[in-house]
Amino acid sequence: MKSFSLKCLCVSSLLLTNIQFVIMSQSHTEATNNIPHWDGAPASLADYPLRQNHTIIDPWRYLDRLGLYKILLNVTSSDATLGRANNTANILWGLPMQLGWQFSTGRLQDFTNETACGKNQTEVVRDNEWNCISPWSWWGSMNYFLSVVPFLGALEAGLFPHWPHGFTFLASLSQPEDYCTSVLECRQRYPVTMTNWEDFFLNLYDPNITEPQYLIRDCDDKTSNLSPREQIIITKMWVAHTRSVETGLALFDGTRLMFMSKPEQSFDLGWAHLIGYIAAANFVTDLNTTAILQMRYLPKRLLHSGDTPPLIPDLTWDENMVIYILRMAYNIDQKTGDSLIHEWQRLMCSPESRAKGRAMIPNLLNPFTTALNVIDLLWMSFTVC
Numbered sequence: 001m002k003s004f005s006l007k008c009l010c011v012s013s014l015l016l017t018n019i020q021f022v023i024m025s026q027s028h029t030e031a032t033n034n035i036p037h038w039d040g041a042p043a044s045l046a047d048y049p050l051r052q053n054h055t056i057i058d059p060w061r062y063l064d065r066l067g068l069y070k071i072l073l074n075v076t077s078s079d080a081t082l083g084r085a086n087n088t089a090n091i092l093w094g095l096p097m098q099l100g101w102q103f104s105t106g107r108l109q110d111f112t113n114e115t116a117c118g119k120n121q122t123e124v125v126r127d128n129e130w131n132c133i134s135p136w137s138w139w140g141s142m143n144y145f146l147s148v149v150p151f152l153g154a155l156e157a158g159l160f161p162h163w164p165h166g167f168t169f170l171a172s173l174s175q176p177e178d179y180c181t182s183v184l185e186c187r188q189r190y191p192v193t194m195t196n197w198e199d200f201f202l203n204l205y206d207p208n209i210t211e212p213q214y215l216i217r218d219c220d221d222k223t224s225n226l227s228p229r230e231q232i233i234i235t236k237m238w239v240a241h242t243r244s245v246e247t248g249l250a251l252f253d254g255t256r257l258m259f260m261s262k263p264e265q266s267f268d269l270g271w272a273h274l275i276g277y278i279a280a281a282n283f284v285t286d287l288n289t290t291a292i293l294q295m296r297y298l299p300k301r302l303l304h305s306g307d308t309p310p311l312i313p314d315l316t317w318d319e320n321m322v323i324y325i326l327r328m329a330y331n332i333d334q335k336t337g338d339s340l341i342h343e344w345q346r347l348m349c350s351p352e353s354r355a356k357g358r359a360m361i362p363n364l365l366n367p368f369t370t371a372l373n374v375i376d377l378l379w380m381s382f383t384v385c
Helices: 002-023 028-032 062-075 091-104 126-131 138-144 148-156 183-189 191-202 228-252 262-280 287-297 317-336 339-347 351-363 367-383
Strands: 054-057 166-169
Touching (some): 062 091, 062 126, 062 148, 091 228, 091 287, 138 262, 148 183, 183 191, 228 262, 262 317, 287 317, 317 339, 339 351, 351 367
Parallel strands (some): 054 166
16 A cells, blocks of 8 residues: 555656756756845845945845845755755745735835835835835735744844844834834744744754755655655745744734735735645745746735735636635635644655655645545555655
């Protein structure tokens, strides 16, 4: 029975290989073009202003926050696993890709309508409205714990040992008490979140690591699609990512969501809930994978009152179905005490089943393929786990 399951896994691995071939057809430049103003973001700490021997970073400016991601990508590019393929294999690419999508779809704006922050998507001089992230944006506030806090975790882990200056992160002008702006403050207020990100970065640069393989293996390899080190790094990244989302949900669901339309609120909660599913599968958020899936599945605009998925006329079928599925999965888990996600997490019990889970995600909207994958996963739960 075990060999039958592994044969099925080989078939799915071939399918995933084909998907990856399509994904890898995008160049680095084409993929980063999906991140607005990527070339204009700071590429090093020296690109931020220096005052009184402190590097000044304003995380409420889109370019400043985007620069944190570019610097983290640059500083981890020499890692044996993350830095391969001209750093496009780096799993940190999922973070700036998400921020860029939030920016381009207007999800970083002031939803109280008290200011014009984030409402103008063109580069105008007036108040730098285009370059503004509002603390009254649910997405912008949630992303704070996926940008500033990871950067401070990297700082604490020693990734910038030769930088001679201190750091000052400017506080939000609204609700500053919701955010931490230094290693000390973040460690005091959100100790588990900070520890998780520091732990992720501490696992990089191990001099004993010699494994160059990444993701796809030959079917003769019956153990896993990820090398042992990849599993460690990706698991620790998702632990930190999930904790950041949980931290943000506890702070912002009652104070930020209310300013958006009901369909957008439902989508936002469904998207946050999705993290638990993709984290359990150790999904690989490299540059090209993230770019392709994001362009295909994520809605290109905010959802408005009256939008009813899967029948929103100006969104694609893929976008409609993703919105609908996220809402349905979230509602099921809300009504059943998270029974659906707990079952999924139970099925992600082995390297083989996690590989199957990763293969399922790009094909989720294909009902025939999804049904076969679910059957195979159930078989694995009895034979492999």
